[in-house]
Amino acid sequence: MRKWIAATAATMALMGVVCSVQAVEKKTIKQVMKAAHGGGANSLLAKVAGGKGTKEDAEKLLALYEDLAKNDAPRGSAEKWKEKNDEILKHAKAIVNGDASAGAKLRAATNCMKCHNDHKPAD
Numbered sequence: 001m002r003k004w005i006a007a008t009a010a011t012m013a014l015m016g017v018v019c020s021v022q023a024v025e026k027k028t029i030k031q032v033m034k035a036a037h038g039g040g041a042n043s044l045l046a047k048v049a050g051g052k053g054t055k056e057d058a059e060k061l062l063a064l065y066e067d068l069a070k071n072d073a074p075r076g077s078a079e080k081w082k083e084k085n086d087e088i089l090k091h092a093k094a095i096v097n098g099d100a101s102a103g104a105k106l107r108a109a110t111n112c113m114k115c116h117n118d119h120k121p122a123d
């Protein structure tokens with residue numbers, strides 16, 4: 001019995017470690033929204049899509065959208081969520097690769113209201 005308790009405690013401690021590592025690896029949707037879209041006209045998205053960002057800015061934005069896509073949609077169709085995220089990732093990658101015309105496409109793909117209407121839970 002004592003052995004069993006010790007083993008259970010060890011397993012739970014290990015699970016705690018694994019969970020906290022995952023939490024560091026992937027940002028939540030809210031964290032991505034803040035980092036990518038916070039600041040209105042001065043947001044990271046506006047800078048990168050407007051062609052005013054550096055390559056590091058574009059890479060940072062792409063990493064944020066990669067995290068966004070790893071999250072499940074908190075509301076609405078999982079299929080639509082994936083479609084939107086695939087589209088965003090496609091254009092964010094193109095910008096990192098130096099495609100200047102991808103900015104406008106990224107702007108369209110990151111339409112705030114369109115995504116919020118489909119997937120943002122009502123508060």
Ligand code: HEC
Nearest residue numbers: 029030033037074084085109110111112115116119120121
């Ligand atoms: C691909 C989908 C998608 C796009 C595009 C998107 N959002 Fe969001 N956003 C979400 C979801 C889903 C939530 C709700 C997250 C939650 O409640 O966990 C959210 C939440 C937010 C929040 C609230 C964050 C918080 O801490 O409560 C803000 C602010 C926000 N979005 C801003 C924006 C702005 C500005 C844009 C456009 C530039 C935008 N979002 C585009 C999906 C999106």
